[in-house]
Amino acid sequence: MIVVKVGGSAGIDYDAVCADIAGRHQAGERLILVHGGSGETNRVAEALGHPPKFVTSPSGYTSRFTDRETLEIFEMVYCGKMNKGIVERLQRLGVNAVGLSGLDGRIFEGKHKDSVRAVENGKVKVLRGDHTGTVEKVNTGLIELLLSAGYLPVLTPPASSYEGVAINVDGDRAAAALAVALRAEVLLLLSNVPGLLRHYPDESSLIREIPADDVEHYLEFAQDRMKKKVLGAAEAVRGGVRRVIFGDARAGKPVSEALNGAGTVVS
Numbered sequence: 001m002i003v004v005k006v007g008g009s010a011g012i013d014y015d016a017v018c019a020d021i022a023g024r025h026q027a028g029e030r031l032i033l034v035h036g037g038s039g040e041t042n043r044v045a046e047a048l049g050h051p052p053k054f055v056t057s058p059s060g061y062t063s064r065f066t067d068r069e070t071l072e073i074f075e076m077v078y079c080g081k082m083n084k085g086i087v088e089r090l091q092r093l094g095v096n097a098v099g100l101s102g103l104d105g106r107i108f109e110g111k112h113k114d115s116v117r118a119v120e121n122g123k124v125k126v127l128r129g130d131h132t133g134t135v136e137k138v139n140t141g142l143i144e145l146l147l148s149a150g151y152l153p154v155l156t157p158p159a160s161s162y163e164g165v166a167i168n169v170d171g172d173r174a175a176a177a178l179a180v181a182l183r184a185e186v187l188l189l190l191s192n193v194p195g196l197l198r199h200y201p202d203e204s205s206l207i208r209e210i211p212a213d214d215v216e217h218y219l220e221f222a223q224d225r226m227k228k229k230v231l232g233a234a235e236a237v238r239g240g241v242r243r244v245i246f247g248d249a250r251a252g253k254p255v256s257e258a259l260n261g262a263g264t265v266v267s
């Protein structure tokens with residue numbers, strides 16, 4: 001089993017990702033696709049007059065402040081435009097894909113965090129009304145049903161809180177939790193960069209290998225949103241996934257190239 005997570009940043013070639021996945025699925029490989037949608041969510045939020053707000057925690061992690069209106073825009077883009085766009089591409093390629101969010105069948109579950117600590121102008125503030133959380137539990141029943149019937153699941157945040165409330169969760173860490181729950185051999189985290197760069201944005205500074213027992217050490221090279229990917233990779237290998245790859249989804253055959261050794265390999 002391979003869990004592929006494709007991001008939602010500008011420059012990602014979804015046609016290339018879907019064509020590669022379709023070919024591998026049709027050759028009999030067991031795959032699941034998880035996707036993001038941050039770039040398009042920012043654009044739509046601006047257009048709807050509710051611009052995105054990002055907050056940085058005292059420990060340096062950046063996340064989207066998700067009030068109820070932001071959550072609804074997030075769902076429009078992630079579960080609507082992005083998810084159905086990917087499912088349509090796969091259907092056109094002859095793959096019977098099924099798009100679901102983490103709310104459906106409670107695939108992704110976690111605790112609802114209503115408040116977040118954020119550093120603003122050098123001061124730590126507590127912001128309330130947040131709809132975020134972290135995936136703590138993956139309910140694999142529905143996924144296994146789909147896989148055994150030959151469907152290709154295409155999953156996206158949000159997740160469900162334990163009370164059934166939609167929560168914005170990080171897609172990389174959700175994919176990591178899924179890979180652990182399904183005992184996947186490989187987790188691919190594809191985005192608009194060649195992998196983890198030692199000196200971002202210098203693409204020639206690609207880190208080729210990260211030892212599985214030393215992933216957290218590499219957090220120092222990741223800025224802002226890349227930190228969550230490194231954290232997700234650490235969680236996946238700790239949970240038994242043998243290989244995590246940060247790969248490039250901008251062109252070519254993103255899945256196959258990553259599996260053939262391109263990108264940053266954590267093992």
Ligand SMILES: Nc1ncnc2c1ncn2[C@@H]1O[C@H](COP(=O)(O)OP(=O)(O)OP(=O)(O)O)[C@@H](O)[C@H]1O
Nearest residue numbers: 007008009036037038191196197200221223225226
């Ligand atoms: N050291 C680094 N190496 C590579 N990218 C980095 C680094 N530090 C920060 N980044 C940033 O991290 C981004 C990737 O994370 P991001 O969460 O935006 O991607 P995504 O997975 O495509 O999006 P989504 O949240 O929609 O799933 C890159 O576009 C880059 O700007």
